[in-house]
Amino acid sequence: MDVDIATVAILGNAGGALIGFAIAVVAARNQDVPGARQYGWLAVAGGCWCALSIWQILVSDPAAVRTVYLLSRTAAMQVIGLWVVFALVYTGRQSWLRPSSLVPLFLVVNADVLLLLTDQAHDLVEVAAVPVTQLGTTLVAIQRGPTFAVLLAVSYGLLLLGYALLIEFLFRSQNVYRRQTAAIIIGTGLPIFVAVLYDFGYTPHPAIDFTPVAFSLNAVLVGWVLFKDESLSVTTLSGDTLVDNLPDPVIALNDDCVIIDYNAAAASALDQPDPDGELLDDLVPGLVDHIERGEVFSFGDSFTYYNPQTTSLTDQSGTERGRLVVLRDVTGQQRRQDRLEALQAATQQFIEAETAEAVAEMAVEFATAVLDQNAAGVFLEDDGILEPAVISESIAEHVEDELLYASPTDEPESKLWKTYETGEIQAVSLDKDGLDPLDNALMLPLGSHGVMAITSHDSTLATEDRRYAAILAQTTQVALDQVERERELRQSRSSVQRRREQIEFFNGVLRHSLHNAMVVIRGRAEHIRTDVPRSKRRHLDSISNWCGKLTEMSETIRDINNTVTASEAERLDAVDLNATLRRSIESLRVEYDSVSISCELDGDYSVQANELLEEVLLSILRNAVDHNNADTPQVTVSVQQASDWLQVRIADDGPGMSDELKTTVFERGLSPDQTAGGFGLYFVSVMMDLYGGTLWFEDNHPTGTVAILEFQQAVTGDEAEDDFGPDDTETAATEAQTKSHDR
Structure with missing residues (x-):
């Protein structure tokens, strides 16, 4: 049967055109695929090449054939240029696609088209449209001159450039599309092979070029590889x-x-x-x-x-x-981490345990549940004998009772007691002791408290298990130490509380008896007043005054005792410093006739103190007067702000104080002749410490001494509501206390 080669070519190119345009649509929908947009334009150019090839076959007029050939040649050259662009994009060389590179590329690609368009001006190319009959089919064929061979060489060179880019990319280490790249290289060889055959004359008819059809078939293969076949994408690198x-x-x-x-x-x-x-x-x-x-x-x-x-x-x-x-x-690492986290979480529970039995129970539970050991026991020393405090059920079931106790007199030597006595960890085999199914045990000393035993069915405990068991034993020992300290502390607190109650009782009896005695003495003195000559009644007045002083002193000692034994929250309160200073100064003026006192108060001040503040200030004022040998001692009182602190400065014009005395004046052992009231300054030092404040002496100029009492400034109720929340007040007090200790 005769084959109409023209019909075959027309149908092939028609199918190729449809395929090219369809591939372009698919590429537009898969823009995320590398090179998809460029390959879409390449497919469009191929589809146009197929359509123009059909037109060239159907036209019989030589002049019209030349025109259609020019259009077909233009489409074919764009395929070559777009092939190079696709290769650059697909291989990750987008940076090469600059106008300075693309313009020369497409000028070279379209050199033949430009020469054909300007043929009348230079006559460098030869194009002849000649009817040719072959295989019974007559078609108008295009014949080119020798210049065309040079243009073909340039075109094949550009095609080989694209191939070289893809081959280099195929062997590049980071290429995750090796199979895909290989498929593109192989598939693209078909249209190039057909083009070579046509250009060298191996064709059914000189007017029919099957290269566009071959390109369309290749487009189907490459399009499938790019957009559909996942098996050719990232599999190779993995x-x-x-x-x-x-x-x-x-x-x-x-x-x-x-x-x-x-x-x-x-x-x-x-x-x-x-x-x-x-x-x-x-x-x-x-x-x-x-x-x-x-x-x-x-x-x-x-x-x-x-x-x-x-x-x-x-x-x-x-x-x-x-x-x-x-x-x-990471099973091994995770198990170790889980054990460490469990041990860390259990540590707080160990420390909070109130009894040794509670500690022992937690240790046994941790050893069996977290360390995955079969059984465990804690044996505590009591009167020279190790006794089981807590043991696992399997130990209680398989170990005889007499083996659960240990003492120095055991024969043969008890393994429990040896561990306790030497303080060394021992791995003990239980096979010969008839303790099946327990095969071995790890004996761990707990200091002076006893021994922990951890048993297992395995022949030996793993090194990691031994390490965690040692950590558990150390934690247990620390917890037992804590329980012991807490017990001793409770006993000590109980003893201190009993002694405090006893002291308070006897102090109360003493104050009560002293108060009653002073009342009796004062009453007797008043009773005989009318019988005493007027010139001698000053002695009765002195007796009455001292009775009052002793009564007040007993009340002051009671307040001091209450302050010392109270908590900080109970002993401190906001005290009006201005009013307290005025009362102290007034009391001093009553006690001393010849004294000059000036007071400078520039604001309303409150400090952290209590009802003994007046006695504290009065003691310092008395000290300033008692040590002054002037006829009229001069005393100046002022208050200065120092950040969150208030400084009460009491200056005198006396003889001053040596540097050594400034550091020792507050010591309890100073004799009255050094301070003319040493107990008073010791009392002041104690109270300032309880107030969280500080007391020191400086030189006054030109003579005398300045006593500086530094108090925490108190925040009144209104100020606290305006300036601080509850947490802020507590923070401020804490910072103030810290400053006091740093001084």
């Missing part, structure tokens, strides 16, 4: 990376979290012999979330812990196309 005998599961995922490759360990972990092509979340729900969080996890009924390590699989444009996930088996 295949280079995966090691089948790697013990950790390794999974390659595409950007939809579909498994595209895996190793044997992954198939075993997923419990799927062939998980290829499966959604990871369908096999193990929630596994993708674990991987994305990057935290240690386990899944299913497995006690294996995995730490996911993800490597992005990116294309030549830097776009992520998938992930390579390595699930590192």
Whole structure:
């Protein structure tokens, strides 16, 4: 049967045109694929080339054929230029696509077209449209001159440039599209092979070029590889990376979290012999979330812990196309971490335990539950004998009672007692002791408290288990030390409380008896007043005054005792400093006739103190007068602000104080002749310390001494509401206390 070669060419080019335009539409919908936009334009150019080839076959007028040939040649040259652009983009060389590079490229590509358009001006190219009859078909064929060979060489050179870019990219280490690249290189060889055959005369008819049809067939292959076939995308790199005998599961995922490759360990972990092509979340729900969080996890009924390590699989444009996930088996590390966290959490419970039995119970529970040992026991010393405080049920069931007690007189020597006596950890085999099913035990000393024993069915305890057991024993010993200290402290507190109550009782009796005695003495003195000559009654007045002073002193001692024994919150209150200073000064003026006192108060001040503040200030004022040998001692009182502190400065014009005395004047042992009231200054020092304040002496100029009492400034109720919240007030008081201690 005769074959109409023209009909075949027309149908082939028609199909090629449709394929080219269809590929362009698919490319427009897959812009995220590297090179998709450039390949879409390449497909459009190929479709136009096919359509113009049909037109060239159908036209019979030589002049019209020349015109259509010019258009067809233009489309063919754009295919070559766009092929180079596609190769540059696909291989990640977008930076080369600058106007300074593209303009020369397309000038070279379209050199033949430009020469054809300007042929009348230079006559450098020869184009002849000649009817040719071959295989019974007459068509108008285009014949070119010798210049065309040079232009063909340039075109093939550009095609080979694109090939060279793809081949280099194929062997580049970071190429994650090796199979895809190889498919493109192989597929593109078809139109080039057909073009070479046509250009060298191997064609059914000189007027029919099947190169556009071959290009369209190649477009189908390359389009499928680019946009549809996932198996040719990122699989290769994962295949280079995966090691089948790697013990950790390794999974390659595409950007939809579909498994595209895996190793044997992954198939075993997923419990799927062939998980290829499966959604990871369908096999193990929630596994993708674990991987994305990057935290240690386990899944299913497995006690294996995995730490996911993800490597992005990116294309030549830097776009992520998938992930390579390595699930590192960290079961051992996780168990160690769990044990450490459990031990850390239990430490606080150990420290808070109130009895040795509670500590022992927690230690046994921790050893069996967290350290995964079969049994444990804590044996505490009591009157030279180690006795079981808490033991596991299996020990109670399999060990005879007499073996649970130990003393120095045991024969043969008890292993428990030897551990207690030497203070050394001992690993003991129980096989010969008839203690089946317990095979061995680890004896750990608990200091002076006793011994902890941890038993196991295994022949030996692992080194890691021994280490954690030692940590547990140390924690138990610390907790037992704490219980012992708390017991001693409670006993001490109880003893101190009893003594305080006794002292308060006797102080109360003493004050009561003293008060009654002073009342009796004062009453007797008043009773005989009328019988005493008027010239002698001053002695009765002195008796009455001293009775009053002793009564007041007993009340002051009571207040001091209450202040010393009270808590800080109970002993301190906001005290009006201005009013207290005025009362103290007035009292001093009553006691001393010849004294000059000036007081400078520039504001309303309140300090942290109590009702004894007046006695504190009066003691310092008295000290300033008693040590002054002037006929009229001069005393100046002032108040200065020092940040959150208030300084009361009491200056005198006396003889002054030596540097040595300034540091020792507050000592309790000073005799009255050094201070003319040494007990008074010691009392002031004690009270200032209880107030959280400070007291020191400085030189006054030109003579005398300045006593400086520094108090915490009190915040009144209104100020506290305006300036501070409850937490701020507490913070301010704490900072003030810290400043006082730093001075």
